[in-house]
Structures are given as C-alpha cells and as structure tokens.
Amino acid sequence: MPEIAEVETVRQTLIKQILNKKIKDVKVLYPKMIESDASTFKKDLLNDEFIDIKRKGKWLIFELHNHYLLSHLRMEGKFFLKNSNDEIVKHEHIIFTFADQTDLRYHDTRKFGRMNLIKKEEIDNIECLKKQGLEPQDKALTGLYLQEKFKNKKLPIKTVLLDQTIISGLGNIYANEVLFYAQINPLKKASLLTIEECNKIKEGSNLIIKEAIKMGGTTIKSYTSSLGVTGRFQTKLKVHKKEGQLCPICNTKIKKIKIGGRSTYYCPNCQK
C-alpha cells in the first residue's frame, strides 16, 4: 500500500536508474491499466526517453520530451528493473525496454494501479493532479488551513485525513499514525477539531512523513532485490497493525475498529 513516502522513495530510486535511456519497446500486457488511448500509448513512448520524474501526492509523473506518463501505484504497484532477457513473471503488466537491454517493469498483484499518458500541454487540466491538496511538507499547510477545510465535514477525522484534496498523500497507515501523534480520537467529527488539534495534525503529518521518507517508506521491502530499497519505517509504527499490543505511551491495549470501511488502530486512552 504505497503512500506518499513510498512513492517518493520510488521516485528517488528510479531517477538514478532510468533517465535518458531510449525506450525501444513497450509491452502492455494488461490494457485496462492504461487510462489514456491504449492504441497510441506504445507509439507515443517509442524512441522517447524519461528525462525527469516528479511526484504530486501519490502520483508519479514521468517526464518525456513531449509527454508525461502519470502512474498511480494504488495498493500494490511496484517498479522493477530487470534485464530485458529475464523471463516475464506473473503480475508484470507493463514493460518498458530501454536501448541498453534493461527493462522497467510495472508489477501489480491486484491490478489496481493506473497509468495515463498525456501531452505536455494537458498537464494543467488533468483532474487527478489538479485536485490534490497540500503536501505534508508544504509550508502552506497550517492548522488554520486544516480547520477551514474541516469545518463543514461531519465525517470522522480519520476518514477526512484520507481525502487527498485536503492533505495530499496520506493513506491509511499514516492517517492512523498522525492521529496517534495528535492524540485525537479517529471517530471525532472533523468539524469539531480545535485549532490546537489541527496544529497537531499539521505537525504530525510533517514529522511522520519526513521520517518515513528518510526511512524509505513503510511497506516496500519487496523492492530490496531489484531497487535496493527497504521500507524501514515499519519499525517506527506506533499503532498501525498493532491491535492488542500495548500503547508505547500509556501501556493501554491498542484497539482496532472500522471507520468508513477502513481498518483504524488507536489507543483508547491517549486518543479519547
């Protein structure tokens, strides 16, 4: 389940490995993954090269000379670098072959990820990018900004933190961790949060995401073999997936509940 820290780690890793290599072949083994015109996808990429990789929220933005390739990993999307003559394995859905006989392979067990190839001039009109809110690292992300965004939301704060139009890039794991940091009950209605609580959320997302990026994310240890990246943030998790274990602050048992259909972990004592 890649969230912003995972996506940023992938971006930084791929930048070192695939830039400025001519694309000699593209295989689309699962066409539904391509949201743009699948018939021109391959044609538009051939003989071009990736010249930069950017990111907005959880979207990876591969820059080419005339296009951008947008890629969302959703839950299980991964990029692997392999030799072109390596056997294609199960769950490899999109394969870019470079002139130097290496491949960038998109692997996704659940086929949830999406790619979209757009012309450069379209970049400002792409809905999924336009609606992204502020990144946890953005200076403009303040307690006041959050309180303003929260004020009409009757939903639990846990659900609202997953809304990418407010804070861009938080997923289930970090939403749980941020609320623990801020000592806020995940069921509390977002509109009822005080300015102090909003400030804590701002502070928590900034610190937690910064740390997670530094550690290479949480869940991507499967990258080790090909990209040399291990998600070490797992060791820093305080409540996520810790049901039944003891709260690191007060030793109360961590509880697991469902909010909006999503697993939510919290300390019933610290987060009243």
Add this chain to the structure above:
DNA sequence: AGTGCGACCCGAACGC
C-alpha cells in the same frame, strides 16, 4: 454539495 457504498482485483488469512 456532501455522503455512503459497491466495484475494481487477487492473494492471504480464516472458518469449517
């Protein structure tokens, strides 16, 4: 407009 929920997927975990 805001909210709720099923659909998309398939492997892992679970229940019997």
Add this chain to the structure above:
DNA sequence: TGCGTTCGGGTCGCAC
C-alpha cells in the same frame, strides 16, 4: 488437508 469465504486497501462513479 482442502475447500470455500472473507478481507483489505485507494480511488472512482453512482445513488441518495
């Protein structure tokens, strides 16, 4: 053991 069932998780789209 082996089968069938449930679960998870980000996002979209549809219904209310």
